[in-house]
Amino acid sequence: MNKNAMMCAQRVLFLVLIVLPVKSLLAWEVSGYSGIESLGFWEQSLENQQQSHYLSGVIEAEFYHEWNDGRDSLVFVPFFRGSEHDDKRTHFDIRELNWVTVADLWELRVGIRKEFWGVTESQHLIDIINQTDCVENSDTEDKLGQPMINLALIDPQGGTLDLFLLTGFREAVFPGVQGRLRFSPRVNTEQAHYDSKGVERHLAVAARYVRSVDQWDFALSFFHGTSRAPRFLRAKDYNGDDQFTAYYEQINQAGVELQFTEGNWLWKLESIVREGQGQTYFAGTGGLEYTWFNVFSGGADFGVLVEYMYDSRGFNAPVFYQDDIMAGFRLTLNDVQSSELLAGMVIDRRRRTQSYSIEASRRLGDSWKMALELRVLTQVAESDFSYSLRKDDQLRFELSYHF
Amino acid sequence: MIKQLLLIALFWVFSNAATAIEAINPRGLEIVTEVDRRDTGFGDVQMDMVMILRNKSGDESLRSLSMKTLEVVGDGDKSLTIFDRPRDIKGTAFLSFTHPLTADEQWLYLPALKRVKRISSSNKSGPFLGSEYAFEDLTSFEIPKFSYRFLREESYQERSCFVLEFIPQYPYSGYTREQVWIDSERYIPVKVDYYDRKNALLKTLIYQGYQQYLKQFWRADEMVMTNHQTGKSTELINKNYQFQQGLGGRDFDRNTLKRAR
Numbered sequence: 001m002n003k004n005a006m007m008c009a010q011r012v013l014f015l016v017l018i019v020l021p022v023k024s025l026l027a028w029e030v031s032g033y034s035g036i037e038s039l040g041f042w043e044q045s046l047e048n049q050q051q052s053h054y055l056s057g058v059i060e061a062e063f064y065h066e067w068n069d070g071r072d073s074l075v076f077v078p079f080f081r082g083s084e085h086d087d088k089r090t091h092f093d094i095r096e097l098n099w100v101t102v103a104d105l106w107e108l109r110v111g112i113r114k115e116f117w118g119v120t121e122s123q124h125l126i127d128i129i130n131q132t133d134c135v136e137n138s139d140t141e142d143k144l145g146q147p148m149i150n151l152a153l154i155d156p157q158g159g160t161l162d163l164f165l166l167t168g169f170r171e172a173v174f175p176g177v178q179g180r181l182r183f184s185p186r187v188n189t190e191q192a193h194y195d196s197k198g199v200e201r202h203l204a205v206a207a208r209y210v211r212s213v214d215q216w217d218f219a220l221s222f223f224h225g226t227s228r229a230p231r232f233l234r235a236k237d238y239n240g241d242d243q244f245t246a247y248y249e250q251i252n253q254a255g256v257e258l259q260f261t262e263g264n265w266l267w268k269l270e271s272i273v274r275e276g277q278g279q280t281y282f283a284g285t286g287g288l289e290y291t292w293f294n295v296f297s298g299g300a301d302f303g304v305l306v307e308y309m310y311d312s313r314g315f316n317a318p319v320f321y322q323d324d325i326m327a328g329f330r331l332t333l334n335d336v337q338s339s340e341l342l343a344g345m346v347i348d349r350r351r352r353t354q355s356y357s358i359e360a361s362r363r364l365g366d367s368w369k370m371a372l373e374l375r376v377l378t379q380v381a382e383s384d385f386s387y388s389l390r391k392d393d394q395l396r397f398e399l400s401y402h403f
Numbered sequence: 404m405i406k407q408l409l410l411i412a413l414f415w416v417f418s419n420a421a422t423a424i425e426a427i428n429p430r431g432l433e434i435v436t437e438v439d440r441r442d443t444g445f446g447d448v449q450m451d452m453v454m455i456l457r458n459k460s461g462d463e464s465l466r467s468l469s470m471k472t473l474e475v476v477g478d479g480d481k482s483l484t485i486f487d488r489p490r491d492i493k494g495t496a497f498l499s500f501t502h503p504l505t506a507d508e509q510w511l512y513l514p515a516l517k518r519v520k521r522i523s524s525s526n527k528s529g530p531f532l533g534s535e536y537a538f539e540d541l542t543s544f545e546i547p548k549f550s551y552r553f554l555r556e557e558s559y560q561e562r563s564c565f566v567l568e569f570i571p572q573y574p575y576s577g578y579t580r581e582q583v584w585i586d587s588e589r590y591i592p593v594k595v596d597y598y599d600r601k602n603a604l605l606k607t608l609i610y611q612g613y614q615q616y617l618k619q620f621w622r623a624d625e626m627v628m629t630n631h632q633t634g635k636s637t638e639l640i641n642k643n644y645q646f647q648q649g650l651g652g653r654d655f656d657r658n659t660l661k662r663a664r
Contacts, residue, residue, distance in 0.1 A: 293526040402490035
């Protein structure tokens with residue numbers, strides 16, 4: 001009897017030992033969202049292939065698995081958007097596929113990842129690790145997954161030094177002929193040019209030291225490799241029609257980020273010096289954010305934001321903002337449905353080009369969310385980088401389900 | 404001249420009233436110091452939380468999150484809060500370093516942008532995740548954040564209690580005062596009445612299902628916050644308490660914030 005019980009226990013133990021690793025392999029945590037989007041334009045398009053309304057669908061899932069008490073983890077995030085009319089906007093991307101291992105004084109992160117740098121709100125000057133997903137949303141906040149080896153060295157006193165080896169350059173994808181929010185003439189994505197080849201084109205190195213001391217948060221960063229944002233060259237396609245081609249150059253960029261947090265105030269500054277794209281230039285964004293919390297004891301937060309954007313290349317800079325002021329406000333209701341509203345305007349100090357945007361979102365029930373975005377551009381000067389977008393005022397509505 | 408002096412003297416008396424009360428009536432501070440002493444030495448603790456938000460008509464909305472806290476001797480505690488539900492904010496994480504006298508340091512991690520954002524810690528009175536809990540109700544307790552007044556002893560739910568008045572000494576609080584019932588045997592809070600800026604009764608918090616961990620630390624399984632002015636309430640259920648799992652400073656830094664779940 002006793003012997004039987006022993007054997008039984010042994011068998012159970014044996015089974016548990018076999019099943020445990022298998023079970024842990026299967027223990028992937030899945031989350032993500034899926035949504036439909038309506039993107040509408042009410043002005044007559046510049047070119048007649050362009051449409052006035054685009055319906056699209058999106059799905060992004062995250063598969064996550066951890067072991068060793070969370071000191072090792074794997075994450076896989078595939079993304080897909082399918083859009084009417086614009087075949088370039090229909091795109092698949094692996095946003096993340098990486099392994100992270102954690103020790104007391106360091107973390108190693110290997111694979112496809114997304115890494116954000118910066119503190120300001122109006123634009124993200126310093127953020128350079130990932131290529132922008134230029135067909136996803138014109139706010140340029142969406143990024144393509146970047147293959148990398150990232151070693152973080154952690155000082156127990158508070159600072160972190162991140163070292164990056166970026167393995168594989170990713171070209172920007174621009175909207176197709178039938179798409180809106182594109183340059184006119186279009187950018188021919190099949191014909192990008194580079195000033196470098198092979199390993200040099202595909203490998204980049206970067207480093208960033210970030211630290212917080214009392215009310216100050218600061219970071220210093222450096223990047224060497226192929227620029228994520230290209231310059232655009234005018235050319236002719238084989239039909240003799242005008243087109244732009246993207247020209248990617250080797251650059252060096254040094255950056256500084258600074259934030260001072262005091263009471264209801266946030267003071268922010270980020271600035272870069274970059275060489276390799278023509279003349280060495282300097283650019284900066286600085287400003288403040290002030291928030292009134294729990295306004296009239298109603299629970300809502302109301303914040304105002306003002307930022308100034310500068311680029312030393314002036315009118316010739318291939319960027320939207322080079323001497324522009326952004327002013328806006330953020331209303332967060334802090335209600336059960338997490339209702340939020342962000343409204344802002346940007347005005348070019350010299351050329352008077354103005355852009356306005358409103359973004360609002362609200363949860364419906366527990367799992368649904370709706371978002372509305374309105375973007376309007378007025379008095380666009382011919383010399384402005386955004387001149388091609390002057391007829392692309394848009395209203396975007398998205399309904400998504402989160403799981 | 405004498406009138407002016409008198410005014411200055413009066414002003415001085417009023418501005419020091421809180422301290423004066425403590426000097427005359429030190430029992431409040433003594434009790435709170437004992438509460439704090441008995442809860443010292445937990446080291447670190449982690450737990451899962453479920454919040455059930457109810458409005459006047461009884462509609463419910465659910466939040467689930469987990470929280471890790473590290474006791475810091477000689478300074479305020481560090482805490483990391485990770486959101487799991489609703490799903491659209493899954494992965495959002497909130498890191499807070501509390502300080503007894505200076506402003507707290509707080510960072511928010513936004514998973515969609517992979518962005519760590521330093522945020523203002525002046526948001527004390529605003530609602531946490533749309534619930535009836537304000538940020539200040541959920542931050543770690545530090546003695547210098549209030550001044551104390553002993554009011555009376557009375558029994559509450561068949562337990563003898565000290566009734567104390569807590570007056571927030573930190574800026575941006577949404578309360579003029581809190582009335583706190585402290586179990587005089589176990590030295591733990593069992594009920595709190597919150598009075599708003601107009602000194603009207605705003606909310607009541609009731610602690611239920613206290614359990615003792617490691618033969619020392621009392622934690623409530625359930626905390627119900629009722630807002631008397633709106634009729635809304637939030638039930639907070641605390642589960643899976645784990646003490647002294649060996650957490651350290653590294654579990655409360657920017658790098659951990661980015662992969663917290």
